[in-house]
Structures are given as structure tokens and as C-alpha cells.
Amino acid sequence: MEDITTGNHNNGGSRPERHVAVFAFPFSSHPPLLLTLVRRLASASPTVVFSFFNTPDSNRSLFSDFSCHNIKPFDISDGIPEGYVFLGKPQEAINLFLAVAEEELRKAVKVATADIGLKVSCLVVDAFFWFSGDMAEEMNIPWVAFWTAGACSLSAHFYTDLIRSKSSELLKGSSAVPNEDEIVDFVPGFPGIRLSDLPSGVLFGNLESPFSTTLHKMGRNISRATAVPINSFQQLDPDLTRNLTSELNNFLNIGPFNLITSKQNPPSKVDEFSCISWLESQKPRSVAYISFGTVCRPLPHELVAIAEALEETKTPFLWSINNDSKKHFLEGFLERTAANGSGKVVPWAPQVQVLEHIAIGVFVTHGGWNSVLESIGAGVPMICRPFFGDQQINTWMIEEVWGIGVRIEGGSFTKRGTRSALEQVLSLDGSRTRMNERIEPLKELAHMAVEPNGSSDQDFKTLVDVVTTAA
Known part of the structure; x- marks a missing residue:
């Protein structure tokens, strides 16, 4: 071959x-x-x-x-x-x-x-x-x-x-939307x-x-x-x-294509920002990995809300975000989280390798299909903030049909909604257990396929x- x-x-x-x-x-x-x-x-x-x-x-x-x-x-x-x-x-x-x-x-x-x-x-x-x-x-x-x-x-x-x-x-002939x-x-x-x-x-x-x-x-x-x-x-x-x-x-x-290519070839890109070595220092299933792909960009106030929720909940995080967007973070956020080892912000991460790491507990994502398949292949539940295209219907399936993640409350990031979602997916209560019980069999079926x-x-x-x- x-x-x-x-x-x-x-x-x-x-x-x-x-x-x-x-x-x-x-x-x-x-x-x-x-x-x-x-x-x-x-x-x-x-x-x-x-x-x-x-x-x-x-x-x-x-x-x-x-x-x-x-x-x-x-x-x-x-x-x-x-x-x-x-x-x-x-x-x-x-x-x-x-x-x-x-x-x-x-x-x-x-x-x-x-x-x-x-x-x-x-x-x-x-x-x-x-x-x-x-x-x-x-x-x-x-x-x-x-x-x-x-x-x-x-x-x-x-x-x-x-x-x-x-x-x-359903509208019975009315002109309503x-x-x-x-x-x-x-x-x-x-x-x-x-x-x-x-x-x-x-x-x-x-x-x-x-x-x-x-x-x-x-x-x-x-x-x-x-x-x-x-x-x-x-x-x-x-x-x-x-x-x-x-x-x-x-x-x-x-x-899924991501599983086929990963089985046939080693990772093609070097982990130039040392994401994997940083994850090695974190507790199992504790880290939120955050990435919205190369096209989707949350609004500045949403980036602030995510950062505030991460700090308030003391959630360790690995955040892949372009350098231009980092200017929207509140003063001191990057310095504080880097100093105490609770957060790492990089312009690019080897996503499949990251998701497969035992430290990752949740994937905060736009719900694009590639990301969804990569998360399922790694057995990682999701917090979804859809933007356009198929992301809305993918998010519906994740939350309502497969039961392997949650949609961010209200459709966009607020401090309260992000905190609630993080606690729901990462806490050791029934929600996390139910999501893991749902996603593990799907992971196994994906690999078998x-x-x-x-x-x-x-x-x-x-x-x-x-x-x-x-x-």
C-alpha cells in the first residue's frame, strides 16, 4: 500500500x-x-x-x-x-x-x-x-x-x-415565520x-x-x-x-478519516509548542482543550468569558488560538495561568494527539465535523459553540441524540454558561459518568469500523x- x-x-x-x-x-x-x-x-x-x-x-x-x-x-x-x-x-x-x-x-x-x-x-x-x-x-x-x-x-x-x-x-397557511x-x-x-x-x-x-x-x-x-x-x-x-x-x-x-490516516502514518507535524509534554504534568481527564478551527472566531467578549470561567473554576486548559485574538484577553490572564501551570495558550496544537492524551477531559469546540469525529475517536466529551454550516445540527446530535456533550447555554459564551458547562462535563457527578458511558462505546465502534x-x-x-x- x-x-x-x-x-x-x-x-x-x-x-x-x-x-x-x-x-x-x-x-x-x-x-x-x-x-x-x-x-x-x-x-x-x-x-x-x-x-x-x-x-x-x-x-x-x-x-x-x-x-x-x-x-x-x-x-x-x-x-x-x-x-x-x-x-x-x-x-x-x-x-x-x-x-x-x-x-x-x-x-x-x-x-x-x-x-x-x-x-x-x-x-x-x-x-x-x-x-x-x-x-x-x-x-x-x-x-x-x-x-x-x-x-x-x-x-x-x-x-x-x-x-x-x-x-x-405547521403554520396552517399563515404568513408567520x-x-x-x-x-x-x-x-x-x-x-x-x-x-x-x-x-x-x-x-x-x-x-x-x-x-x-x-x-x-x-x-x-x-x-x-x-x-x-x-x-x-x-x-x-x-x-x-x-x-x-x-x-x-x-x-x-x-x-472516520482521522482514524484511518493515524493508523497508517505517524503524526506528520512536530509538536513545536510542546503541548504533549505540558499535558504530561496534568491530572487524568482534568484539562479542557479549546479550539475553534481555522475559520470560526468567537467574539472578543466571548473570549473574555471563557478565560474568566476557566480561572474561576480553576480548570487546567490548553487553548489553541491565533496570536491576533490573544489581545482580547484581560490583562494578566496569560501571565497568571502560565505562572501557576494551570493554562497553556498556543497558536497551533496537534489536535488528534492532544485529544488522545489521558489528561484531556473535555473538548471546547465549534462542532465542525472533523473535530466531532476526532473527539469521538479519542473518547472525549464536548462543549459546543456552533457558528454556521453543519455545526448546529452536529451539536444537536452531540447533546440530544448521542448524549456525549453539551451546547453552550444561550448559543454563545458567557462566564456563567461556560462555568456551568465545564462543571457539568468535568465534575465527577452523574453527567460526566453518563457522557463517558455513551462516548466510550462510540469510540470503540469507530475504531472497529x-x-x-x-x-x-x-x-x-x-x-x-x-x-x-x-x-
Whole structure:
């Protein structure tokens, strides 16, 4: 098997037998997740060449220290006009890209076909590119629509029309806005879901924005896909998996990716800020690890509230936060917590290694899907402060369905709410015991799924067959 870290794999220089085109959505964690999938496929199929279409900046980031004989990056336009000045509008860069994406990808496929000397035999794409189903149909080839997140958010988008219709019926023809706090049970696979926790663009927010429209069209078209792989494991959402399996072709749970890559390779980044050695000095299950990813940023007053709650509760903490945000801390906070050894603030932490350390007792997170899977894989309960996208529905699942964490009271950090959440998850009372009793079995099931012949391993073999054996 190929070393996923280096991509080195020698097939003896033989000519590729098939050509698979890959379309990346060049934002957030989407490109690296799709590349992780393609690297696995390329390793399993050394005689297949994968052309990887992405924007120049994103491709540079992905391929700067990686190469593989059968993965070839191709650049497409990001849609940003020369000299363009961003206006600060929501999803501005995404909207500019979406305006040119289909035309750019169609042109690029022709370039890659001529360059590689083989017609495309399969499309493997980020599921956001709903129009790639039309392209696959025109070429009479399989369409693999990869969903980077969980079954819960995919289901919400798949059932958007049903949700909008049923929500209108609840209003009985009035012009009122649906009650955001209403819990409904009409979405297949969900025992119940609060309307306000549906992803933005399904029922609330700007339903006519280019991005909301893209997600709506994706939900309407994804049943045409030849296969729909997702970064999850069957046992996490058995009801949702059963329902989506009945509605979609080859609905395949092939994750968690974080467990697969960690099993195959040692950590690729050095712990340059000595997070692990600091954790060695802490008591088991006592430390709050705090990180909101690279995109989400709590407001300044929320950062202050977290810091105050940590000090008041004397909770040891490891906080990964960009240096610019540290200016919002109250004077003396960093010095006091560093001096007494109760806190460590770093600009970057090796998150998977940190979560796996015995000292970590809770993960304070935005509830992004990667972070959720990493926390489950390590058996660490969560305190969630969702911001956008699938984070709301992930948080609903964490608190209400899986019972492995809590949502921050009121939806944003206050000193009182943060203190309450920390005490609930870290104290040695019934709440902590119940969460640990819930998350430990999920951790075990996640690890079992990615073992040889586990459910995710079997689903991945099915995916390889779809990608490599179609005419």
C-alpha cells in the first residue's frame, strides 16, 4: 500500500489504464478531505490516474510537500476578477467561485483529457457540485458525490423540500415565520430535530443566496449519483444510515478519516509548542482543550468569558488560538495561568494527539465535523459553540441524540454558561459518568469500523469497485 504521507508508489512506470476526474470545492477543510480520499483510491488503484481540479492557491497548499505518480493537480479559476476588492459580503469568495465553477471544470476536463491521453471514466467530486451529475450523464460514466461531513447534515439537505413543505403546513397557511425552537419528527431517520438546528439555508437564512441554492440543488440531485461516500461510520447513525441507504445508490460510510490516516502514518507535524509534554504534568481527564478551527472566531467578549470561567473554576486548559485574538484577553490572564501551570495558550496544537492524551477531559469546540469525529475517536466529551454550516445540527446530535456533550447555554459564551458547562462535563457527578458511558462505546465502534473487514473498510472496497471497474 502507498505511504499516504509521501505518496510514493512505484507501478513500474506502466501506462495508466483509467482516468478519474476529481472536482474539489476550494474552501475550508473540503480540499484536504477530498485529497485524503483520492490518495486512498490512488493507493488501491495504481493503474488509475486521478486528475485533481482545484484553484491555484488551494492546489499549492495541498501539493507543496506531496506528490504521487497517479494524482495530477490541475488549476481552475477561483472566479475572482483581477484587481477585485472584496466588499465583506457573506460567502463572497464562494459566490464568485460558484459563478464560474461549472464552465471552468468543463474546460479543465478537456485539457486534462488531452494531457493524460485518456477519456475520463469516472467523476469523483465534492457533493456540492450538483451539476457534475449532468456532466457524468453526458459522458455516460459513474458519478461519485463525496459528502465531507456526517449523515445528519446530508439528510437535512436531501429532505429540504420535505422540511419546507411540512413547516409550511405547521403554520396552517399563515404568513408567520416557523418557530425556530419547535422540535419536529417528520424528517426520516431523525427521532426529532429542532428547526433552528437545521443547517442554514434549509429553512432559515438567505434561502436564495448562490450557496443556499447550490445546497438545495445538491439535495435534489444526489439520488442520481452512482455512489455517495461520506466521512463517517455506520454505527454512529444507524437510523439515518438505513434511511439514506434506501434512498441513495451506494450510500457508503468510509470514515472516520482521522482514524484511518493515524493508523497508517505517524503524526506528520512536530509538536513545536510542546503541548504533549505540558499535558504530561496534568491530572487524568482534568484539562479542557479549546479550539475553534481555522475559520470560526468567537467574539472578543466571548473570549473574555471563557478565560474568566476557566480561572474561576480553576480548570487546567490548553487553548489553541491565533496570536491576533490573544489581545482580547484581560490583562494578566496569560501571565497568571502560565505562572501557576494551570493554562497553556498556543497558536497551533496537534489536535488528534492532544485529544488522545489521558489528561484531556473535555473538548471546547465549534462542532465542525472533523473535530466531532476526532473527539469521538479519542473518547472525549464536548462543549459546543456552533457558528454556521453543519455545526448546529452536529451539536444537536452531540447533546440530544448521542448524549456525549453539551451546547453552550444561550448559543454563545458567557462566564456563567461556560462555568456551568465545564462543571457539568468535568465534575465527577452523574453527567460526566453518563457522557463517558455513551462516548466510550462510540469510540470503540469507530475504531472497529476502520479495521480490516470493518464496516467502513468494506464500504471503501465497494467504492473502489465503483471508481475502477465501470466501463
